[in-house]
Amino acid sequence: MFIGTMLTGAMMVFIxxxxxxxxxxxxxxxGLWILPAAIATAASFQVSPLLARRVRQGRLIAGGLLLSAVGVALVVFIPADAGPLPIIGAFMVTNxxxxxxxxxxxGIVLGSAPPERAGSAGALNEVSGEFGYALGIALLGSLGTAVYRALVDVPAGVPGGVAAGVRDNVTAASxxxxxxxxxxxxxxxxxxxxASTSGLHVVAGVCAVVLVGLAAVSLRMLRHLPPLTSAPSADPAGDPKAPSADPAGDPKAPSADPAGDPKAPFADPVSDPKAPSAEPIDGDLITAQPRRTQSSQGAAAVPGGTTEDKAVRHRAKQDAALREAERR
Known part of the structure; x- marks a missing residue:
């Protein structure tokens, strides 16, 4: 990132x-002539992740750098009077x-850092890119200016003070x-x-050579990186291995409905013949023990709440009272 922005940033300033x-x-x-190059940059940013799903990342980065080297090398052969179209076309290829x-x-920088240091890694990546941009303008700008001063030919008849300005830089000469x-x-x-175009040619030649070297280094250092994989689906319906949060869709999920779970405890005395029943008899509240009675068919269990049961219990109570009176 540092070297890439250093080279392309300087080239953009020169162009x-x-x-x-x-x-x-x-x-x-x-600025309007530069817009096609900016559009090419945006398109490359969008297409690159898609290509990275089929091509190894190291090869893709190296191939892109070689393409940029070709675009920069084309600038070397553009004469001063060619107009803006050829140099803009070469700059589009570079971008x-x-x-x-x-x-x-x-993504490589952030992925190589532990999760707790991801913020620092991202900041370092951004700072290195901005620093490379500034350093490229300083270094390659100095190189272009040195070439200009060495090659500018001041015509005879130019006054001394004006000639000094012409030799200094192309802006003063204009x-x-x-x-x-x-x-x-x-x-x-x-x-x-x-002279200014000659300086641009020298800077473009240096950038092309460095980009080729950077492509070779990237291919060697990043050859172990596989192609990008698509992000895992966050929809449980799209992932058959995702745990189901719907009890109806998962037969092993615990049921919150007692009717749907035969092992769940049930406290309704009407449905559970073993549940104790509290009933008033002759004004007294007594607790009946669990009981089971048979219906006329002998199949259904009926809880103690019918008139017949109450009569049976009332007679049993009277018999117990008579026996107690006889013992006395």
């Missing part, structure tokens, strides 16, 4: 500068190749060309544009 100074576009026009590295590298008379100013502007 936008080239569109404005060498091709003579306004900042708004240059298409960077998609796998940007999208998959983040401003100085406007202050010089017609043909002399045009010659200064052409010389500055040629």
């Amino acid at each position: 936008t500068q080239h569109l404005q100074i060498v091709d003579g576009l306004s900042p708004r026009s240059a 298409l190749g960077m998609g796998p590295m940007v999208t998959l590298a983040t 401003a100085a060309a406007g202050s010089l008379p017609g043909e002399l100013g045009e010659r200064v502007l052409v010389a500055a544009r040629d």
Whole structure:
């Protein structure tokens, strides 16, 4: 991530500068010309995870870096007067190749860290990308400026103070060309544009070589990573091995309905003939012991709550009272 953003970030700055100074576009026009490259980047970000399900991640990242190297190498062969279309096409190819590295590298970094350090790993990944972007502009920008200063050819007849500005950087040269008379100013502007394009060529060549080396390293270091697998389904209906939370769908699930579970205790004396029954007899509340009576068919158990049972118990109570009186 660090090296990738360092190279592509610097290339983006050089290309936008080239569109404005060498091709003579306004900042708004240059921004509109960059939009196709931004769309290519977004498309690459969306497609890369899909490709990673079929291709090993190391191979996909390495292939993307090689594609970016091809796009950057194309910039080397674009002359100063070619216009914006060729350089934008090359930049689109470069951005298409960077998609796998940007999208998959983040997942690799987070996946290699323990869960409790995932936040730190993500922050480190982001900081390294931003730092690489800034460092690339500084290093490769210095290289491009050095090439410009070495190759710019100031035409004869340019005043000393203006010539010093022309030799310093292409922006000062473009401003100085406007202050010089017609043909002399045009010659200064052409010389500055040629030197600036040469600096862009050198930077693009360096980026292409580094990207090829980075692709080789990625292929070797990440060769053990398998293709991405689809995320597991969170729907229990879509996973036959997921535990069922529906008692009706799981015959082993405990039932909360006593009628559906023959082993569940039941406290209704009407349905359970063994349950004790409390009934008032002659104004006294007595507790009857569990009993079982037979119906006329002899099949159903009827709890002690009928008139016949009450009469039987009443006679039994009277007999007990008579026996107690006789013993006295």
